[in-house]
Amino acid sequence: MKLVTAIIKPFKLDDVREALSEIGVQGITVTEVKGFGRQKGHTELYRGAEYVVDFLPKVKVEVAIGTDLLDQVIESITNAANTGKIGDGKIFVSPLEQVIRIRTGETGTDAV
Amino acid sequence: MENLASTVTEMQYAMDTFYFLVCGALVMWMAAGFAMLEAGLVRSKNTTEILTKNIALFAISCTMYMLCGYAIMYPDLGSAFLTGITSDGTAGGDTYAPSADFFFQVVFVATAMSIVSGAVAERMKLWAFLAFAVVMTGFIYPMEGNWTWGGDSVFGLFAFNDITNDADEVIMSGFGFSDFAGSGIVHMAGAAAALAGVLLLGARKGKYGKNGEVNAIPGANLPMATLGTFILWLGWFGFNGGSVLALASVESANAVAVVFMNTNAAAAGGLIGALLLARILFKKADLTMALNGALAGLVAITAGPDTPTALSATLIGFVGGLIVVISILSLDKLKIDDPVGAISVHGVVGLFGVMVVPFTNDGASYLGQFLGALTIFVWVFVASLATWAIIKAVMGIRVSAEEEYEGVDIAECGMEAYPEFTNK
Numbered sequence: 001m002k003l004v005t006a007i008i009k010p011f012k013l014d015d016v017r018e019a020l021s022e023i024g025v026q027g028i029t030v031t032e033v034k035g036f037g038r039q040k041g042h043t044e045l046y047r048g049a050e051y052v053v054d055f056l057p058k059v060k061v062e063v064a065i066g067t068d069l070l071d072q073v074i075e076s077i078t079n080a081a082n083t084g085k086i087g088d089g090k091i092f093v094s095p096l097e098q099v100i101r102i103r104t105g106e107t108g109t110d111a112v
Numbered sequence: 113m114e115n116l117a118s119t120v121t122e123m124q125y126a127m128d129t130f131y132f133l134v135c136g137a138l139v140m141w142m143a144a145g146f147a148m149l150e151a152g153l154v155r156s157k158n159t160t161e162i163l164t165k166n167i168a169l170f171a172i173s174c175t176m177y178m179l180c181g182y183a184i185m186y187p188d189l190g191s192a193f194l195t196g197i198t199s200d201g202t203a204g205g206d207t208y209a210p211s212a213d214f215f216f217q218v219v220f221v222a223t224a225m226s227i228v229s230g231a232v233a234e235r236m237k238l239w240a241f242l243a244f245a246v247v248m249t250g251f252i253y254p255m256e257g258n259w260t261w262g263g264d265s266v267f268g269l270f271a272f273n274d275i276t277n278d279a280d281e282v283i284m285s286g287f288g289f290s291d292f293a294g295s296g297i298v299h300m301a302g303a304a305a306a307l308a309g310v311l312l313l314g315a316r317k318g319k320y321g322k323n324g325e326v327n328a329i330p331g332a333n334l335p336m337a338t339l340g341t342f343i344l345w346l347g348w349f350g351f352n353g354g355s356v357l358a359l360a361s362v363e364s365a366n367a368v369a370v371v372f373m374n375t376n377a378a379a380a381g382g383l384i385g386a387l388l389l390a391r392i393l394f395k396k397a398d399l400t401m402a403l404n405g406a407l408a409g410l411v412a413i414t415a416g417p418d419t420p421t422a423l424s425a426t427l428i429g430f431v432g433g434l435i436v437v438i439s440i441l442s443l444d445k446l447k448i449d450d451p452v453g454a455i456s457v458h459g460v461v462g463l464f465g466v467m468v469v470p471f472t473n474d475g476a477s478y479l480g481q482f483l484g485a486l487t488i489f490v491w492v493f494v495a496s497l498a499t500w501a502i503i504k505a506v507m508g509i510r511v512s513a514e515e516e517y518e519g520v521d522i523a524e525c526g527m528e529a530y531p532e533f534t535n536k
Binding site for chain 2: 044045046047048049050051
């Protein structure tokens with residue numbers, strides 16, 4: 001099993017959610033986060049004076065899946081979240097040792 | 113027939129009094145406009161304190177003007193504690209109730225004082241500010257009001273307008289000054305007091321960098337600032353419209369309608385001017401500049417809303433809107449920190465409003481307008497500077513650096529405006 005963590009642009013969240021539903025992903029966890037990458041921050045203007053926003057708002061999407069779905073999930077997220085512009089985000093993939101569904105006690109791929 | 117004539121006179125008296133009171137209530141509502149505008153343009157950690165200042169200064173203005181301000185400004189109409197005010201104005205030949213006149217005048221004092229609170233926001237001690245409000249509304253403003261609308265001489269030295277005795281003989285000739293509803297008398301006076309305070313107070317921490325850079329300190333709540341501007345725009349119809357002082361005749365009804373039309377036109381022109389200039393200078397439509405622009409248009413037309421055409425009024429407002437943007441940027445270059453732009457809106461544009469009167473009013477001269485504005489500015493600025501300096505020596509006017517960082521809400525009022533969501 002794998003845990004896929006994607007950092008995406010907030011306005012792409014709906015597209016990513018739909019794309020994941022289409023390939024049969026049963027659930028995702030979404031967190032509003034802030035950070036910077038190569039896009040760095042950006043400057044805004046208030047009454048003629050500039051100020052720098054160091055950390056940009058992003059959305060973190062976490063998906064737990066069976067290994068067989070991994071390539072499809074990565075492809076879906078990449079396609080849905082891509083704008084071609086700097087700041088589109090990243091996808092991190094990490095191994096997942098165990099998953100337990102609290103209600104039934106099911107474990108492993110049955111629980112994702 | 114005699115009965116009918118007396119009924120008509122009574123109707124006129126009732127109508128003018130009613131109009132005066134409604135306009136006074138509209139101007140009172142401007143205090144709400146200032147409170148919302150200032151609360152929107154400061155950071156959320158300073159919201160409770162700025163609201164406290166705004167509503168407390170209103171109460172102090174009303175009380176001080178009752179105690180002595182009105183008597184200083186209009187010695188013929190009332191004495192201290194308003195004991196000279198009679199209930200019936202027909203005796204003095206007025207067409208409205210004397211207490212209605214007091215009510216209309218007192219809300220103007222509060223307006224002048226409201227201007228100060230925004231400029232010194234986010235760093236001044238609450239009680240130092242309120243102490244200044246006592247002196248400003250009880251003495252400094254009534255003195256210059258006495259020389260202008262009160263019609264008395266400036267310490268017996270010179271006069272704004274000709275002073276006549278009971279036999280209508282000119283006993284002291286004035287240079288001729290025309291300020292219909294108070295671009296200079298109210299707005300520039302408030303800004304002069306604010307400027308004196310800001311110079312002694314200094315800028316907010318972090319506003320100006322070591323290398324001369326100007327840092328933005330964005331306001332917390334622009335919907336509130338916009339609502340405040342709309343409220344001020346509405347209240348201004350009372351401010352300028354009420355200054356016609358009468359409604360119950362064809363002539364005065366026409367004058368009132370012209371003043372309403374021009375007041376509205378100037379506000380619209382001011383907003384457009386500031387919005388366009390901000391767009392050109394910053395490549396963005398800066399809302400706060402647009403809001404200041406509408407207010408600048410209103411201040412610009414206040415000295416003479418009765419004489420221009422609607423197009424002239426729009427242009428006067430438009431130029432006011434351009435001036436306010438340039439003034440805000442220039443004051444920042446001079447490191448004069450004014451979080452809401454009050455000194456630019458009311459002071460710089462107030463001066464412009466006074467100086468533009470002869471453009472549409474043949475009865476006014478550029479020299480007279482300039483001398484009048486100069487007298488008001490010098491008096492209010494010097495008297496305020498002395499008052500601020502005394503308060504500074506006695507109790508201090510600035511909160512500590514730590515209190516400023518934590519926010520004056522907690523330091524001065526002990527409560528946050530948004531306790532469940534704060535952003536320091």
